Amino acid sequence: MPSVSDTEAIILNLVQPLDNRQNIEIVDLLAADSRILATPVISPLDFPHWDNSAMDGYAVRYEDVQHSSNEQPAILEIVEDIPAGNQPKSTIQPGQAARIFTGAVMPAGTDTVIMQEKTRREENRVFILAAPTNSQEFVRHKASFYQAGTQLLPAGIRLNAQEIAVLAAAKCPQLNVYRRPRVAIFSSGNELVTLDRPLQPGQIVDSNQYALAVLVRESGGEPLLLGIVKDDPVALEKVMSHGIANADIVLSSGGVSVGDYDYVDQILESLGAKIHIRAVEMRPGKPLTVATFPTQNSPIYFGLPGNPAAALVTFWRFVQPTIKKLSGLAEGWQPVFVKVRSHDELRSDGKREAYIWGRLDIVDGVYQFYKAGGSHSSGNLINLAQTNALAVLPIDTTLISPQEEVQVLQVGFNN
Numbered sequence: 001m002p003s004v005s006d007t008e009a010i011i012l013n014l015v016q017p018l019d020n021r022q023n024i025e026i027v028d029l030l031a032a033d034s035r036i037l038a039t040p041v042i043s044p045l046d047f048p049h050w051d052n053s054a055m056d057g058y059a060v061r062y063e064d065v066q067h068s069s070n071e072q073p074a075i076l077e078i079v080e081d082i083p084a085g086n087q088p089k090s091t092i093q094p095g096q097a098a099r100i101f102t103g104a105v106m107p108a109g110t111d112t113v114i115m116q117e118k119t120r121r122e123e124n125r126v127f128i129l130a131a132p133t134n135s136q137e138f139v140r141h142k143a144s145f146y147q148a149g150t151q152l153l154p155a156g157i158r159l160n161a162q163e164i165a166v167l168a169a170a171k172c173p174q175l176n177v178y179r180r181p182r183v184a185i186f187s188s189g190n191e192l193v194t195l196d197r198p199l200q201p202g203q204i205v206d207s208n209q210y211a212l213a214v215l216v217r218e219s220g221g222e223p224l225l226l227g228i229v230k231d232d233p234v235a236l237e238k239v240m241s242h243g244i245a246n247a248d249i250v251l252s253s254g255g256v257s258v259g260d261y262d263y264v265d266q267i268l269e270s271l272g273a274k275i276h277i278r279a280v281e282m283r284p285g286k287p288l289t290v291a292t293f294p295t296q297n298s299p300i301y302f303g304l305p306g307n308p309a310a311a312l313v314t315f316w317r318f319v320q321p322t323i324k325k326l327s328g329l330a331e332g333w334q335p336v337f338v339k340v341r342s343h344d345e346l347r348s349d350g351k352r353e354a355y356i357w358g359r360l361d362i363v364d365g366v367y368q369f370y371k372a373g374g375s376h377s378s379g380n381l382i383n384l385a386q387t388n389a390l391a392v393l394p395i396d397t398t399l400i401s402p403q404e405e406v407q408v409l410q411v412g413f414n415n
């Protein structure tokens with residue numbers, strides 16, 4: 001049985017990012033948040049567009065004010081008033097200054113701004129009460145933040161508020177982004193029903209479909225929900241074939257262990273799949289099937305274990321990075337672990353890498369891991385609610401004592 005890290009390496013090697021020549025959507029800027037930029041953006045504009053003032057004050061010639069002081073102020077004649085948005089009209093001559101405001105264009109002839117607080121005004125004269133520390137002080141120079149024609153944003157980044165603002169400033173009303181990876185999801189099991197059905201003895205609601213749909217969306221994918229399938233090879237083959245033909249990733253849950261009704265692996269084989277993983281040295285999540293098909297643009301198939309905690313943990317550990325890598329993200333798709341103190345005692349039998357769900361909370365400014373109360377059976381879904389992290393105990397680690405450090409994988413949103 002492969003280790004978790006070997007499994008991760010095998011899976012991520014199977015995944016290639018979507019080709020950015022064929023998988024582009026054009027979206028409006030305000031609809032582009034959380035999307036992945038598919039082509040680099042180069043702006044024909046410099047930032048700042050012009051030399052402009054960083055302060056409300058006076059635009060001056062440095063040579064006129066370099067020896068100014070409270071006792072011996074330079075006295076300059078104010079020849080122009082330049083609010084932000086106005087084009088300056090005059091060229092400032094020796095002995096002159098322009099009244100200027102933050103963001104306003106520097107007038108010709110000036111190179112330095114004196115902030116208002118360091119001046120005294122008498123009608124159309126300004127007294128400079130302190131010398132600037134250097135010439136160019138409080139001037140934001142044209143192109144000092146960004147030079148026209150160079151790369152403004154690279155392809156492969158996720159667009160958040162900051163990037164959307166940059167793109168607005170660069171006058172990009174529409175953008176090329178990667179299409180979202182399509183992820184087909186279905187659940188297998190005779191015991192499963194939709195939540196609107198009365199529960200007959202032995203039946204449970206198919207909660208995995210809900211969990212996986214939301215997780216796919218959170219990870220940047222587009223879920224394609226294929227419903228519940230009976231533990232019946234014919235029905236399973238039909239749904240699996242449909243998912244394989246219509247998605248970049250197929251996620252099934254259930255039917256991957258060794259039971260008489262666990263058909264997923266055998267149907268994958270009959271469909272010509274190459275099975276790369278059949279089980280992983282982890283708890284929960286040991287029965288995990290990963291397969292690909294010899295056809296071009298073949299999707300990657302994840303047969304997730306049916307137990308709800310096992311389905312979620314294997315999603316977070318393996319499927320989420322897969323969706324992120326496929327979605328065109330150039331980097332940052334690998335899971336990130338942080339080392340924190342555990343508030344609680346954590347135990348494992350040490351035979352498989354253990355993932356223990358709980359919360360990462362900040363106490364006195366320091367992150368600590370709190371194990372979720374209640375049963376840690378992989379069949380228990382209830383105490384997964386309000387968790388946001390998984391503590392990881394490597395193989396052979398049987399105990400983490402309170403206040404000892406532990407590696408933690410953050411999952412979902414941190415609230």
Ligand SMILES: Nc1nc2c(c(=O)[nH]1)N[C@H]1C(S)=C(S)[C@@H](COP(=O)(O)OP(=O)(O)OC[C@H]3O[C@@H](n4cnc5c(N)ncnc54)[C@H](O)[C@@H]3O)O[C@H]1N2
Pocket residue numbers: 187188189191192204205206207208209253254255256257258259262284285286287304305306307308310378379
């Ligand atoms: N003899 C063995 N039995 C089991 C082994 C083993 O190694 N030897 N592994 C156990 C482990 S670990 C897990 S995890 C499960 C995985 O089982 P399957 O993937 O085959 O899933 P099912 O048998 O279909 O269901 C297991 C469990 O999960 C519930 N389930 C299934 N689908 C859903 C769903 N969509 N929503 C909510 N709950 C679901 C199902 O009712 C079962 O209780 O196998 C162990 N057995």
Ligand code: MOO
Pocket residue numbers: 282283284285286287305307309310378379
């Ligand atoms: O993978 Mo199983 O999750 O230990 O019940």
Ligand SMILES: [Mg+2]
Pocket residue numbers: 254255256257258259261262
């Ligand atoms: Mg089973």
